[in-house]
Amino acid sequence: MSRAQCPRCLRPQSHCLCKLIPQLDSRTKVLLLQHPSEVNHALNTARLAALGLINAELVVGEVFVDLDVLLNPPGYQARLLFPGDDAQLIQSGAASDDSLPLLLVVPDGTWRKARKLLHLNPLLAQLPRVTLPEGAVSRYRLRKAPGPGALSTLEAIVQALEILEAPTSFAPLLRPFEALIEGQIEAMGAQTYQRNHLSTL
Template sequence: MELQKEARTPRDPVARLPGASRSQKPDEEERREGGSAPAATALDAEADGASADGLWELPVEPAERRPECSRCSRPQKVCLCPFLPVHPLHISTHLYIIQHPAEENKVLRTVPLLAACLPQDKCKVKIGRRFSEERDPELSTVCRKSDTLILYPGAEAANLEEFILDSPIYPSTIIIIDGTWSQAKDIFYKNSLFRLPKQVNYHMCSSHMWQSRSRQEEKTLLRPLQALCSFQLQHGAQIRLSKEHLLKNGLYPKPMPKNKRKLRKMELLMNSIKI
């Protein structure tokens, strides 16, 4: 027996389930509560505004910078001028310092200290990340000279002191990159000009002739750096020992790695072998 289907027009009311009307009541309550929320927010904003009106009447003290030294550009309380040489050191080599822009505004930057120890025509600072022959023809000319060196460590770098002692030509210009390791690496490898000069690094040499000749100059150049470190320690800076020192003296606080490759690096570091 077939079931008879009843036709229904759009005007006919649709039967609702018994729980349908009850399920809509929470929604209606939420809408009513939501409608009252903006009013409560407006009242809170007015109350906050009324309480903040008194703050505008408070006197504002202008921020004053500490007086700075005109020579070393440091606060007078920690001025480094007494530790700088009275007269600039006379050197035969020109220094070109390639400084990363991030180093320019650092408080503890040391390039101004070096520049204050040397004659102005012997120390030039160039700030930037990218250098080319079109942008800086002067630097391009310097990099192409045979007696120009660039101080950057690497497998192809020669020892600076041994190179100077053995080379018949004394270097006229040394290029130094100032920045963190990652910044210096980026500048060195992404500027083809800096791979033209002879690459050197610095290691202590056992030659007594070189040590006696440079001992006084080295002591003079290290005085402002030592004073800078002393000022930092006096004002709350903490001494941080290198990982190599901690490993050699049994002070390394972390457990030794179980990975053989990492453990091998630790052993090479303890034995002062270049990794």
């Protein structure tokens, strides 16, 4: 028999995160395009971001038939948060008062799945790209990062918004994320965590 699930955060009712999820506003609009394989992942950080940001939207799929509409909301200029040779470093003031605010488009999935989303959706791949400064350290302690500076989707969004909208802090978005990780570590047991995860860091 399956455990009762919170319909909002999709966590078991006994581990509901809703009380930790803030309601933060932002000038930047965040569009999360989530690969279907991530929807039921225990650490669905894109959903936490969408729930915690008032000006955010989460769309699940592989091919987005209405992508042209999604990428062109009135009053915004779209940028894809994804590394690439032509990606520009996100800078403070990129969403200043004298320019249109950004629509920050964020693919959510493994690196392979995210690249697949770009391949299947040419309009996505054609967007101007922005990327985060190097040297960020993830709090995602449950799996080894694929490379230096690799962040979860939620962490990447928080860092991007804190640069774009400085000095506003978006750190409260990380509270449910940290609670989620602590809960996973507690469920697996300290010894298992230390043996399988600490040794890989």
